[in-house]
Amino acid sequence: MLEMTGITKRFPGVVANENVDLVVQPGEVHTLLGENGAGKSTLVKILYGLYRPDEGEIKIQGAPVEIPSPAAAIDHGIGMIHQHFMLVPTLTVAENVALGLHGRRGLADMGPVRRRLMEVSERHGLAIDPDAYIWQLAVGERQRAEILKALYREAQLLVLDEPTAVLTPPEVEDLFATLRSLTDEGRGLIFISHKLAEVMVISDQITVLRDGLVVGRTTPAQTTREGLASMMVGREVKLGREVPDQDTGDRRLVVDRLHVRGDRGNISLDDFSVHVASGEIVGIAGVSGNGQRELAEAIFGLRPIESGTVQVRGETIAAPSPKRVRRRGVAFVPEERMRHGAVGEMSVSENLMLVDYHKPPFARAGLLQFGTIAERCWELVRRFTVKTPALSTETSHLSGGNIQKVVIAREFSADADVLVVAQPTRGIDIGAAEYVHERLLEKRAAGAAILLITEDLDEALQLSDRVVVLFEGQAMCDLPRSEATTDRVGLLMTGVSEGAPAPA
Amino acid sequence: MSDFFTVSVLVATLASGIRLATPFLLSALGETIGQRSGVLNLGVEGVMLIGAYAAYITALRTGSVFAGVLAAIGAGALMGMVYAFITVVMHATQGISGIGIFLFGLGFTDLLFRQQVGTPVPIDGLRGLDMGALSDLPIVGELLFSHNMLTYVAFALVPVVWFAMNRTTFGLNVRAVGETPEAADTLGVRVNVVRTQAIIIGNVMAGLAGGTLALDVGIFQQNLTSGQGFIAVALVYFGAWRSSGVMAGGLLFGVVSSTVLQLKTLGIIVGANSTIAAMAPAILTIVVLVLVSRRIGAPSALTVPFERDN
Numbered sequence A: 001m002l003e004m005t006g007i008t009k010r011f012p013g014v015v016a017n018e019n020v021d022l023v024v025q026p027g028e029v030h031t032l033l034g035e036n037g038a039g040k041s042t043l044v045k046i047l048y049g050l051y052r053p054d055e056g057e058i059k060i061q062g063a064p065v066e067i068p069s070p071a072a073a074i075d076h077g078i079g080m081i082h083q084h085f086m087l088v089p090t091l092t093v094a095e096n097v098a099l100g101l102h103g104r105r106g107l108a109d110m111g112p113v114r115r116r117l118m119e120v121s122e123r124h125g126l127a128i129d130p131d132a133y134i135w136q137l138a139v140g141e142r143q144r145a146e147i148l149k150a151l152y153r154e155a156q157l158l159v160l161d162e163p164t165a166v167l168t169p170p171e172v173e174d175l176f177a178t179l180r181s182l183t184d185e186g187r188g189l190i191f192i193s194h195k196l197a198e199v200m201v202i203s204d205q206i207t208v209l210r211d212g213l214v215v216g217r218t219t220p221a222q223t224t225r226e227g228l229a230s231m232m233v234g235r236e237v238k239l240g241r242e243v244p245d246q247d248t249g250d251r252r253l254v255v256d257r258l259h260v261r262g263d264r265g266n267i268s269l270d271d272f273s274v275h276v277a278s279g280e281i282v283g284i285a286g287v288s289g290n291g292q293r294e295l296a297e298a299i300f301g302l303r304p305i306e307s308g309t310v311q312v313r314g315e316t317i318a319a320p321s322p323k324r325v326r327r328r329g330v331a332f333v334p335e336e337r338m339r340h341g342a343v344g345e346m347s348v349s350e351n352l353m354l355v356d357y358h359k360p361p362f363a364r365a366g367l368l369q370f371g372t373i374a375e376r377c378w379e380l381v382r383r384f385t386v387k388t389p390a391l392s393t394e395t396s397h398l399s400g401g402n403i404q405k406v407v408i409a410r411e412f413s414a415d416a417d418v419l420v421v422a423q424p425t426r427g428i429d430i431g432a433a434e435y436v437h438e439r440l441l442e443k444r445a446a447g448a449a450i451l452l453i454t455e456d457l458d459e460a461l462q463l464s465d466r467v468v469v470l471f472e473g474q475a476m477c478d479l480p481r482s483e484a485t486t487d488r489v490g491l492l493m494t495g496v497s498e499g500a501p502a503p504a
Numbered sequence B: 001m002s003d004f005f006t007v008s009v010l011v012a013t014l015a016s017g018i019r020l021a022t023p024f025l026l027s028a029l030g031e032t033i034g035q036r037s038g039v040l041n042l043g044v045e046g047v048m049l050i051g052a053y054a055a056y057i058t059a060l061r062t063g064s065v066f067a068g069v070l071a072a073i074g075a076g077a078l079m080g081m082v083y084a085f086i087t088v089v090m091h092a093t094q095g096i097s098g099i100g101i102f103l104f105g106l107g108f109t110d111l112l113f114r115q116q117v118g119t120p121v122p123i124d125g126l127r128g129l130d131m132g133a134l135s136d137l138p139i140v141g142e143l144l145f146s147h148n149m150l151t152y153v154a155f156a157l158v159p160v161v162w163f164a165m166n167r168t169t170f171g172l173n174v175r176a177v178g179e180t181p182e183a184a185d186t187l188g189v190r191v192n193v194v195r196t197q198a199i200i201i202g203n204v205m206a207g208l209a210g211g212t213l214a215l216d217v218g219i220f221q222q223n224l225t226s227g228q229g230f231i232a233v234a235l236v237y238f239g240a241w242r243s244s245g246v247m248a249g250g251l252l253f254g255v256v257s258s259t260v261l262q263l264k265t266l267g268i269i270v271g272a273n274s275t276i277a278a279m280a281p282a283i284l285t286i287v288v289l290v291l292v293s294r295r296i297g298a299p300s301a302l303t304v305p306f307e308r309d310n
Helices: A040-047 A070-075 A093-098 A110-123 A139-152 A169-184 A196-202 A225-233 A292-299 A322-327 A337-341 A348-352 A370-383 A400-413 A430-445 A457-463 A486-493 B007-036 B044-062 B065-089 B094-116 B140-144 B149-167 B169-179 B181-186 B191-217 B228-238 B243-265 B272-278 B280-291
Strands: A002-011 A014-024 A029-033 A055-060 A063-065 A078-081 A157-161 A188-193 A205-210 A213-218 A251-261 A267-277 A280-285 A307-312 A330-333 A418-422 A449-453 A466-471 A474-480
Touching (some): A014 A040, A014 A205, A040 A188, A093 A110, A169 A188, A169 A486, A188 A196, A205 A225, A213 A225, A225 A430, A251 A418, A251 A449, A267 A292, A267 A307, A280 A457, A322 A330, A337 A400, A430 A449, A474 A486, B007 B140, B007 B169, B007 B191, B007 B243, B044 B191, B243 B272
Parallel strands (some): A330 A418
Antiparallel strands (some): A055 A063, A251 A307, A466 A474
């Protein structure tokens, strides 16, 4: 039903897609697999009319078409479920669906829209309240609204851009059931992901992209997860990681009965406690938006604490501020590296020195010692394998993985032995992620206490000695590695507490 | 002070407050539409001045108040196109561009006035409607049934704007592009077209507000609007981007202004005190802005230009 041939798209300095071919048959789930920056999103944005290709041809049902805008894509029966949902939070579900449709005589009459929406929603088993405002909905419901928007417009070809990134494992199962019902009706689906396990389950066809090029086409029957990973990265990859057992020491970081409010005054940590000992990694798992960001900010003095305490080495930090917390030997890798981790407009060396610049030997009598600083920075760049043309390069010009390495080099090289690490591998390539994991384990072996806040369940389970699931600001469990299975933790992430009857 | 608290004076003060609220209401309703689409226009004051001058000079030359009203609307539409070009097409920073529009309006109308008119010539402006028996009713007649046509138009626009924003596809588009333009774009809504329309409507209303002012007092002079356009922008925040809230704010400012005038006329406040009292609307604006500083209800994409990255 779809044929894209010879698609090339260049951006200043990068070729995002080079001579890419993609054929999607009706009734199949066609997966686009690749690392961040491989060109998956660019390709589907071209298909949806958000980008114009520099070269190439698109055929739908055999006929060549031009897609200059999303409106044209919709007319050709293409629907897109965006990774960052394209929903207006202040409008209702029905209003979001009606947006862009032409009402009779310019009136936005919600009655018929609501009726049809309910029909579509029932037919596909996508339950939703048409009058709920988007901001009131949980992430899974928002995704249903996003899918319904496309189905309402009778999309025959649906593009799903990383739809599982925000879902808990049970929600992923529900989504896959929906996808199967859609292909059974003869619709074609383009599924974008970099999660290999899911790709093996849902795909009929897999096209692998790397650096803008198609590097492989296969099916789940013909390959393995390792095989897919190797295609994505372009070298042998070993999945899974053995973490040696080791004894833990004294409790370095204790968070005791913490109550914290979110940006909107909502309760985001509700009586939350956790402790991390020397030589252990404690993973905070959960879907983002359940208090993870607020937890990291509260520990680091970036967010006021309503009640409860944060103790480092047995001492409560009174009136925490980033400076006070750092002085106690705590380092912080924040989740948004470009907003809180590094200053994009500053050079690599400036970013590397952001914490220590005022201390001797890097500063004397208030003057920066550029020789010492350069020596130190080169050492860090080498040790942490940061790929940068020069120390003076503007940090925002580096790739996501290399920016993260700069942040990690700065934080891990300090004397700190308590680390608060949030989403350390989000949005970076497999190679860089492996590297970050190695450094984390190295710090653990050296006796650091590490609080790893991550929404990547595999990462949490792989690295953590204990897993704490955070749901709506509360700790759902504190499981040792041996008991933290994907199923068990996945269920806890949905807020179903153990011992409570499962919802029908 | 007891002179003030008589029925006839209070009624007269309220009635004149409603009349003075008209330009506030028109311009702030217009600015609400623009802001709901994500575009801030600090140049309302300048557009009002241009509308006021256009209305004045047209009425002066043609002798027709109606022609003056049309001229104010036309001038507003023209300024709307200019502002849409600057901000929507060229992506200029909205706050600064609005200041530019204000300065342009202030200087340009003064220049034209000096060249074309010179010494102020009064015109035969808007008159209160005579609704017969209704206008003769005690109290209610003076309060509600003796205003000029444009005052009724302005208040009639309150429910009209509410309806347009909440019950039409145009309003849905405006709200969507002011909140999440990317989402509207992916559904085929032409974000910049919708914004341009909203800006032009808003500027037409600002131009009309200025025209109302000039035709009401029957005169034009430099800086006739004396900050009312800026207060209108503040009223949008005060009214939390809702037409009813904007109306409440417009009435509040109208009544405060008329009270100050009345107290001056009655000689209750005199000399330096009356100058200070004249600052009441300005002080009130600041107080109001501090009180509503949390911007609850503000369109998320306010002041953010939209362009599909390609």
